Amino acid sequence: MCGRYVLTSPPEAVAALFEISGDVPNYPPRYNIAPTQPVPVVHCGVDGTGPLKLSLMRWGLVPHWSKGPDSRFSMINARAETLASKPAYRGAFRYRRCLLPANGFYEWKALPKGPRQPYFIAMGDGGLIFFAGLWEHWLGPDGSELASVTIVTTGATGVVREVHDRMPVILCVDEGRDWISGAGGRQGLAELLDAPAPIGLTAVPVSRRVNDPTFDDPSCLEPSEG
DNA sequence: CCAGACGTTGTT
DNA sequence: GTCTGG
DNA sequence: CCAGACGTTGTT
DNA sequence: GTCTGG
Numbered sequence: 359m360c361g362r363y364v365l366t367s368p369p370e371a372v373a374a375l376f377e378i379s380g381d382v383p384n385y386p387p388r389y390n391i392a393p394t395q396p397v398p399v400v401h402c403g404v405d406g407t408g409p410l411k412l413s414l415m416r417w418g419l420v421p422h423w424s425k426g427p428d429s430r431f432s433m434i435n436a437r438a439e440t441l442a443s444k445p446a447y448r449g450a451f452r453y454r455r456c457l458l459p460a461n462g463f464y465e466w467k468a469l470p471k472g473p474r475q476p477y478f479i480a481m482g483d484g485g486l487i488f489f490a491g492l493w494e495h496w497l498g499p500d501g502s503e504l505a506s507v508t509i510v511t512t513g514a515t516g517v518v519r520e521v522h523d524r525m526p527v528i529l530c531v532d533e534g535r536d537w538i539s540g541a542g543g544r545q546g547l548a549e550l551l552d553a554p555a556p557i558g559l560t561a562v563p564v565s566r567r568v569n570d571p572t573f574d575d576p577s578c579l580e581p582s583e584g
Numbered sequence: 585c586c587a588g589a590c591g592t593t594g595t596t
Numbered sequence: 597g598t599c600t601g602g
Numbered sequence: 603c604c605a606g607a608c609g610t611t612g613t614t
Numbered sequence: 615g616t617c618t619g620g
Contacts, residue, residue: 359593361592421597429617434591445599448597448598448599449597449598466604474594571604571605588600590599607618607619608618
């Protein structure tokens with residue numbers, strides 16, 4: 359699964375990769391992004407058309423039919439295997455696919471005994487990766503608005519498998535464009551959800567400081583004994 | 585038909 | 597809104 | 603994901 | 615144990 363991640367590349371770097379021209383949100387380097395927080399998302403319009411944008415959205419998808427924006431119905435992950443059949447995701451899967459830029463993510467490995475050991479999983483060169491996501495636009499009765507997002511997960515492969523059995527669907531820039539546009543049709547989307555994780559992912563055990571979401575600094579990446 | 589859920593993960 | 601369960 | 607709360611009333 | 619907040 360994916361319940362914490364890292365984004366240290368600046369917004370301008372993400373915008374350049376997707377040739378996004380308009381305003382971009384200004385966020386600092388993040389070492390411990392947690393659910394409920396605003397996160398940068400690459401997306402187009404609510405109806406699936408229009409130019410690409412980079413916007414902040416709340417991590418934890420609030421369905422448009424939800425009575426309130428509280429976290430009771432706030433999904434941080436969506437299973438790739440069942441996206442199309444789940445009522446809560448059907449509309450978003452059809453019209454509101456998106457990408458969450460990241461430089462890596464954390465998974466916790468269950469040990470024979472004792473607390474779970476966090477691992478940092480990233481490209482060896484620290485480069486940007488993109489999680490497949492879905493987003494929603496929620497309108498409150500009082501006119502309040504909220505854009506929210508969920509990360510699509512799949513079965514873990516490669517080095518991640520040693521740590522955990524689920525992981526985010528990771529796309530490169532070109533795959534990401536196709537995911538958002540739906541260029542390949544239903545079949546194309548299914549293939550993207552099944553795409554192998556990129557070559558070059560590494561998994562390193564890190565400090566348990568990351569456990570506390572109020573620690574959001576490079577110390578979260580300090581290697582530890584596995 | 586209406587009522588009630590609508591989600592994932594890990595752990596026991 | 598849409599699906600499932602009764 | 604993990605951490606931390608988990609409650610009400612009346613009074614200041 | 616289970617829910618909420620980050």
